[in-house]
Amino acid sequence: MVKELIINSNPGGVTIALLQDKQLVELNKEQINNSYAVGDIYMGRIKKIMPGLNAAFVDVGYEKDAFLHYLDLGPQVQSLLKLNKQVRGNSYKDRLLDHFTREADIDKGGKISSVLSKNQLLPVQIAKEPISTKGPRLSSDLSIAGRFVVLVPFSDVISISKKIRSNTERTRLKKIVEGIKPANFGVIIRTVSENKGVTEIQKDLLDLISKWETFMKKLPHTDPSKKILGEMGRASTILRDLLNDEFTHVYVNDPAIYEEVKSYVHEISPELEKIVKLYKGKDPIFEHFGIEKQIKASFGKTVNLAGGAYLVVEHTEALHVIDVNSGNRTANPENQEENALMVNKEAAKEIARQLRLRDMGGIVVVDFIDMHKAPNRKELFDFLRSEMNLDRAKHTILPPSKFGLVQITRQRVRPEMNIVTNEKCPSCGGTGEIKASIVLLDDIVANLDYVLNEQAEKGITLCVHPYIGAFIKKGFLSLQMKWFFKYNQWIKVREVSSYHLTEFHFLSAKGEEIKL
Incomplete structure (x- = not known):
């Protein structure tokens, strides 16, 4: 099975497509303003205790209070509350938990009112992103996920994925982790750890310990409802969870994200760094790889x-x-x-x-x-x-x-990916009638005059529907050639099949859209 990851960056955010044998199987959208991603840790303030639901509503800065059920507190919530109080009170200054005394586990059948109180501060982790009219779903059973292992504070248990069936391999992995994990931390060994060397697992665990130290450093100064520790970007998260030898290419159309992804792949799998490519083609990246068509069909x-x-x-x-x-x-x-x-x-x-x-x-x-x-x-x-x-x-x-x-x-942890493929015609507004083609061309020419004469742009590209593009380019003395004689510069015409019939846009020489 051949896997490819195509990362499309645009002003609204980043869209990540996972292809298996050229077929689209996953589509992830990461909005630029989405600050509530699964795995993020916030300093929550308890707003309401709801005994009937055995849950609490927590302020994490979202427009609606987040939901925290008693069963999501985690058995060691008392230890977390104690640590938070001591660190914010400046009485516990260590970055790790070597000298921390854990509290007893809470009762599984207990009541939330016996653990939490109104206005109390508690570090919480996003378990589900805001979906529909609901706020985020929270957990205070904190964990920090890496590529090979997951670090769990206030525990000494080493758990191993059930998908690793070999007893010899399970024993080997357990011994590796036992030798390097810090005190008062548990570790979950993920499936991808199977047959991995000591160096790789140790590096991954040390990276997670470093993240915990960052969490401890920020804990005393983080204001209520603010983020303490953020999960990595969606692209890096997918690579962390999925990257293996079956991946043949990772294409990115944005230089900044390309450097970020390449750096991350170099850290976790140096031998796969060469598969990360910066896409420099003229067509939009999703058009080039046939993803746009698959989205419309799927x-x-x-x-x-x-x-x-x-x-x-x-x-x-x-x-x-x-x-x-x-x-x-x-x-x-x-x-x-x-x-x-x-x-x-x-x-x-x-x-x-x-x-x-x-x-x-x-x-x-x-x-x-x-x-x-x-x-x-x-x-x-x-x-x-x-x-x-x-x-x-x-x-x-x-x-x-x-x-x-x-x-x-x-399981649902993020809003459902819902792309509307049948919608009111943007050309006719549902009337069944569209602007006459000659009027459309008048609009294009009027905007062309403005861009070239008023804004003095050079090397622009006109993006239109393929039918309109074919009409503009038709014949030796085409419209495109007439524009060349008129404006004394060649106007590139790019055909974009995802545009509706009367849609057109102008791009600058740098490939950025010119706002009209």
């Missing part, structure tokens, strides 16, 4: 499959529903059961991709085509589970019910 209510079948995806407040239809696929009347299995397996593969691509969370109900034979239903269930193994989000899949429905629950 999002929306109807998703077409290669064999002629299609999915209908419906979203409600409570759950997502996916219906599988055979469409115009030619069915073999003598073997309808076999045909249904083929369609269902094709749909199952696409459904697993759609869940990752849209980052759909909560409850998902899938209505597959009915199959009467139990072995076929089991084969479909096993196939869906194997396809979902590639999904990093926690999920549970129930076997088909007697009605043929498959229920999936999938």
Whole structure:
């Protein structure tokens, strides 16, 4: 399996596309103003205690108070409260926890009112980003994630991923970590640590200890509702969690992010540094790699499959529903059961991709085509589970019910990726009529005059829909040639298929959009 990461930076933020064998499987958007990312640690102030919910609402600076449930406090919340009080009171000055005395674990069935009180300060970590009308979901069971290990304060336990099955390897990894972890810190050994050397794991753990020291340094001076420690950018987070020998290319269109990504890859996997490339092509990076087309085809209510079948995806407040239809696929009347299995397996593969691509969370109900034979239903269930193994989000899949429905629950920590592909026509505003082409060209020429004569721009590029671009370039004495004689400079014309018919933009010689 060949993996590629395409990172598109624009003024609104960064969009990251993960391709597997040239097919888009994940799309992540990181907004520039998004300061509430999973993993960030804030100095929270308790605003309300809600005994009925056994939870608290916490001010972390978001427009709505964040939610902290008793079960998300973590067993060692009393130790965290004690440390916070001592550090802010200047009575504990060590950066690590070697000389810190831990408190007893809280009761799993206890009440939040016995642990927290109004206006109390507590370091909290974002567990779920703000979704819809809800504020962030919090946890005070702090952890700092690295590439190979996760550092957990106020613990001595070394946990190992269940996906590492070899007892010899588990013992080896445990001995490595035991020899280097500091006192009063637990460690979770991640799956990617398997068969890694002492040096790599030690470096990763030391980096996490350094982050904890930064946290301790900032803790005394951080104001309530302000960030103490931030998670790395989304691009680096994806590389941290996914980067392996299967990656062949990481393309970035922004020099600053390119240097950041290259530096990070050099730190975690120096041998893979050469795969990071700065994209310098003329076309937008997503256009060049065919991602824009895949986005348009993959999002929306109807998703077409290669064999002629299609999915209908419906979203409600409570759950997502996916219906599988055979469409115009030619069915073999003598073997309808076999045909249904083929369609269902094709749909199952696409459904697993759609869940990752849209980052759909909560409850998902899938209505597959009915199959009467139990072995076929089991084969479909096993196939869906194997396809979902590639999904990093926690999920549970129930076997088909007697009605043929498959229920999936999938962890949701970020807002669902929702890209509207069918919308009111921006050219006609829903009227069905658009500006006459000659008037459109008058608009382009008027703006061209302004850009060249009033703003005295040089080396500009006109970006238009391919149909308009073809018309401008048509013939020897084309409009483009007439503009050359008129303005005494060549106007480049770039065709952008993602534009609507009457959309046009001007770019400066540096490739920046000229605001009109």
